Amino acid sequence: MTTPSTGYRKPIPYVDEVSKTYWKGAQRGELLVQQCKGCGQRQFYPRPLCAKCWSTDLEWLRCSGQGTVHSFTLTYQNGQPGFREELPYVFALIDLDEGPRVTANIVGGKPEQVKIGMRVSAAFDWISPEIRLLRFRPV
Amino acid sequence: MAAISGKSAIVGVNEYPKRRDPTVTALQIHALCAKAALEEAGLTKDDVDGYFTSGVGGMPTVAMCEFLGLRPTYVDSTSIGGSSFVSHVGHAAGAIASGLCNVALITYGSTSWSQLTAIGTGGRAQGDYWDQFEVPYGPTTVGSYALAAQRYEHEFGGTVEKRAEVSVATRKWAQLNPDAMFREPLTIEDVVKSRVISSPLRFFECCVISDGGGAVVMTSAERARDLKQKPVYILGVGEAVSHTSMNQMADLLTIPAKVSGEKAFRLAGLKPADIQVAEIYDSYTITVLLSLEGLGFCKRGEAADFVKGQRTAPGGAFPLNTDGGGLSSNHPGMRGIFTVIEATRQLRGQRGKAQVKDAKVALCHGTGGSLSSGATAILSIESR
Ligand SMILES: [Zn+2]
Numbered sequence: 332m333t334t335p336s337t338g339y340r341k342p343i344p345y346v347d348e349v350s351k352t353y354w355k356g357a358q359r360g361e362l363l364v365q366q367c368k369g370c371g372q373r374q375f376y377p378r379p380l381c382a383k384c385w386s387t388d389l390e391w392l393r394c395s396g397q398g399t400v401h402s403f404t405l406t407y408q409n410g411q412p413g414f415r416e417e418l419p420y421v422f423a424l425i426d427l428d429e430g431p432r433v434t435a436n437i438v439g440g441k442p443e444q445v446k447i448g449m450r451v452s453a454a455f456d457w458i459s460p461e462i463r464l465l466r467f468r469p470v
Numbered sequence: 471m472a473a474i475s476g477k478s479a480i481v482g483v484n485e486y487p488k489r490r491d492p493t494v495t496a497l498q499i500h501a502l503c504a505k506a507a508l509e510e511a512g513l514t515k516d517d518v519d520g521y522f523t524s525g526v527g528g529m530p531t532v533a534m535c536e537f538l539g540l541r542p543t544y545v546d547s548t549s550i551g552g553s554s555f556v557s558h559v560g561h562a563a564g565a566i567a568s569g570l571c572n573v574a575l576i577t578y579g580s581t582s583w584s585q586l587t588a589i590g591t592g593g594r595a596q597g598d599y600w601d602q603f604e605v606p607y608g609p610t611t612v613g614s615y616a617l618a619a620q621r622y623e624h625e626f627g628g629t630v631e632k633r634a635e636v637s638v639a640t641r642k643w644a645q646l647n648p649d650a651m652f653r654e655p656l657t658i659e660d661v662v663k664s665r666v667i668s669s670p671l672r673f674f675e676c677c678v679i680s681d682g683g684g685a686v687v688m689t690s691a692e693r694a695r696d697l698k699q700k701p702v703y704i705l706g707v708g709e710a711v712s713h714t715s716m717n718q719m720a721d722l723l724t725i726p727a728k729v730s731g732e733k734a735f736r737l738a739g740l741k742p743a744d745i746q747v748a749e750i751y752d753s754y755t756i757t758v759l760l761s762l763e764g765l766g767f768c769k770r771g772e773a774a775d776f777v778k779g780q781r782t783a784p785g786g787a788f789p790l791n792t793d794g795g796g797l798s799s800n801h802p803g804m805r806g807i808f809t810v811i812e813a814t815r816q817l818r819g820q821r822g823k824a825q826v827k828d829a830k831v832a833l834c835h836g837t838g839g840s841l842s843s844g845a846t847a848i849l850s851i852e853s854r
Pocket of ligand 1 (some may be wrong): 367369370371380381383384385
């Protein structure tokens with residue numbers, strides 16, 4: 332576990348009633364998605380109902396954290412504080428083994444070596460005293 | 471053909487001619503273009519009973535009606551990104567056909583160049599709920615399109631060399647447009663060698679950033695025949711939305727154009743082969759490829775071949791973005807309205823050196839957000 336970062340300049344997520352369970356899970360290093368008891372659909376991000384069948388009977392599923400790169404881009408231009416110091420960074424879509432697709436950065440390797448289809452594994456880093464942010468590392 | 475088809479027409483258009491104008495404000499552009507478009511139609515502000523706009527403050531039509539001194543009884547601020555103004559054409563066509571309004575005015579204005587707005591690369595602030603699952607990772611607009619372009623390369627082997635055909639062909643059209651922002655010759659090699667903005671998309675695959683805006687005036691087909699301009703009839707319209715976060719886009723290579731295009735063609739009773747000139751929002755090269763496939767001009771994965779050998783350039787088999795598009799002519803932020811203005815001028819036969827010969831049916835298509843929305847309009851010089 333990394334320690335809470337002090338000089339963190341990127342946007343820090345605003346947590347609300349609907350998303351707080353997800354972020355609690357992240358604090359424990361767990362990647363949670365919702366599973367619908369009505370139709371079985373698994374969804375990310377969290378919602379108050381299943382976006383497929385509108386059932387409100389949802390449960391939380393702890394994912395393995397394993398996934399595959401669906402697509403990615405090496406961002407060479409972004410003037411936002413925090414990002415402009417890290418160009419190029421990898422902005423990616425990851426297909427979780429459990430089904431849902433999530434957005435995250437891929438860290439811990441050369442950006443130029445990221446490929447579609449590459450296997451990656453979830454990692455969580457503290458970016459504030461309350462928020463531990465999902466990232467992925469090459470397996 | 472549906473009840474809406476051929477019941478309304480575009481009777482006035484105007485595009486702000488300057489691309490870099492630090493002396494003008496966005497609201498001035500709305501006003502000047504509105505006045506000019508109504509004058510071109512032979513109508514006055516008092517004829518306007520329907521007003522449409524987007525991108526101005528929290529209550530766009532309220533604010534603009536105050537500013538312009540309009541008191542319409544039908545307003546629409548549909549805001550679905552750059553496709554909004556094509557969507558407005560569709561909504562106006564429906565409102566006119568059903569008698570909810572008779573003279574519709576659509577306006578747009580923006581000064582992104584003067585304000586140094588980083589449209590595609592600015593990064594995003596958190597605003598809405600879903601942002602907490604995307605914004606912490608540094609999304610940019612160009613980055614969203616780059617995700618699709620990367621996937622396209624992976625699935626179909628398209629490369630920057632292939633996508634560059636679009637940039638180069640569009641520049642050739644811009645060379646025929648004295649108002650276009652960039653008119654210097656551009657080669658495939660220039661595009662391929664330009665710097666990467668968000669991989670795999672390179673500098674010359676991205677739209678320009680300009681000032682500008684425009685206005686469109688529509689009325690019923692009957693009234694249109696008594697006005698100053700040759701009427702350009704609305705035969706079919708369609709729109710679709712799919713996602714705002716890229717992780718919610720089911721298939722990165724199927725954009726809302728598929729749904730909006732199918733609807734527009736169905737309402738018009740036409741098929742892609744009937745289109746003689748196409749104006750398709752070209753925020754990035756990949757946007758054009760995915761739109762051509764989505765709209766049915768070619769099959770999935772075949773757009774890179776479709777544009778090969780400068781087929782979309784002046785003199786080519788498929789005239790596309792004949793004003794120089796967003797890639798070379800202008801892009802103040804939401805360029806959908808220019809697809810309508812240019813298609814109208816083509817169908818009237820007013821485009822001089824850039825005129826597509828005997829063009830009778832045109833397609834306009836806007837893409838908004840991060841491939842998030844699509845709006846299609848099929849226009850014709852014949853009411854059918
Ligand atoms: Zn369900």
